[in-house]
Amino acid sequence: MDHAVDVSGRTPLAASADPAAAAGQALTTIGAHLIPAAATMACLGVDEDQWRRFTSHWESLRADPYAAERGTRRLRRHGRFVFSAPRRSFHLLPPATFVQPGDSNPLYVDVDRRFDPLTSYFVADPVVGAVLRMLGRLATGLDGSELWDVQVHPFRVIASADAEGLPTPEGLHRDGVTLVASLMVGRRNATGGESEVCDMDGNRLLATTLEEPGTLLLGDDRRTLHGVSPVRPLDPHTQARRDVLVVTYAPRCGSTTG
Template sequence: MDESTEFWTPAETTAFQEPSPAVAAARESLASTGVHLMPAAAVRAHFSSGEEEWARFASHWEGLSQDRYAAERGTCRLRRYGRFSLTPATGELTQLPDTPFVQPDRSNPLYVDVDRHFDPLTDAFVTDPLLRSVVSLLGHVAGALDSAPCWIAKVHPFRVVATAGGEGQPTPEGRHRDGVTLVSSLLVGRNNASGGRSSVFAPEGPTLLSATLDEPASLLLSDDRRTLHGVSPIRPLDPSRPAHRDVLVTTLTPA
């Protein structure tokens, strides 16, 4: 893609309304503790989505591509990657040109300053209304951390696979930062998987929150500037069959 693509224009969106109680609670928790777990029911209610919409959204995870950088370290992970700009005042969301994914110094220890090239998001995924709902929700929440007039949203649909009798590593780098302001993990689905416990830590080590995201639409949020995060390995419940865990990781940084 050579130019930015504006696919939700101001005419098609409205300025952000007063936050719902669930969003207000997330903002308060992030501002005070740096972490918040939004239950699946609250997320679905915010999106006003039903089973059909979530099934359509989850189907995009069947079209992910191999992450060769993870494979080099023995992890079977599928993913795609894309960037957007989000204007909080209007809700305008604009797809940005495809670029390599680079994490800054003092963030992910495995890939600091490494240009990683991933396949872009599919057109069907980019235009799925639930994607816009997710990013817009995060824009609401991120306002508790920074009053940015524009956010850069980096969107990563992930599938981590555990082979039969083996394990899959959602975060082979261990505890880490992403070098952003807000980091989020939305559970899309799990199949035959145990483990995969998400934890957020204070920089000095104590655990601030630890939970297994096991219900689709569960949303974990954290202030990446003052926390670390990681996810434990997944393993097959039935050791004769592979397991997988699907999440949407989206980060926001002021433009």
């Protein structure tokens, strides 16, 4: 079971009957928040069968050649959406290179990276739509933009006895967006993989190891850094894996803000 440690020294927020409302409050005050799996599933309205079909998409990911250059085995796909806050709707954009802004990820500044696109089955999955709408609500609470650029990255990090898995080989970093979210999809034979969110001075705000599928870690990327420690196999004779869905929201250029 996931256990988050708030190391910010701030007074914990009062419990809320609406997990998304509590998350929005924490993001605007602390800058980071963890939603437990059961609360996430309730917000998404997802049952076990729907979740099982959703997790099956991780079996069709493709190798990340850029991560391989740095000695880690990572599988992924990538897709771009536009989210309309007033309509709570989204549409898929054509495949394109993934470029992060110059004040964010130090490993890939201004590097054009191209990944295999999301499958049509993934895009049509109702769980994906529920996730995008939930996160769109949270992003709009941070910035009143009506239109959002959304980047969607399903990841699998693989580790073995002689090669640890590096979910964030760049270490603590920003993505150059407004909201960054990591949804735990599954772990197998894995130890390590502690997530941390820090302020811009490197002081920890939240630390947790995402273990239970459905747990959702959120950060206001404009004022925090995030990273994940290496993953290693519990049984050295078998590979370890860590599956997550990372989604980011940034205001679309020219969008109205409040």
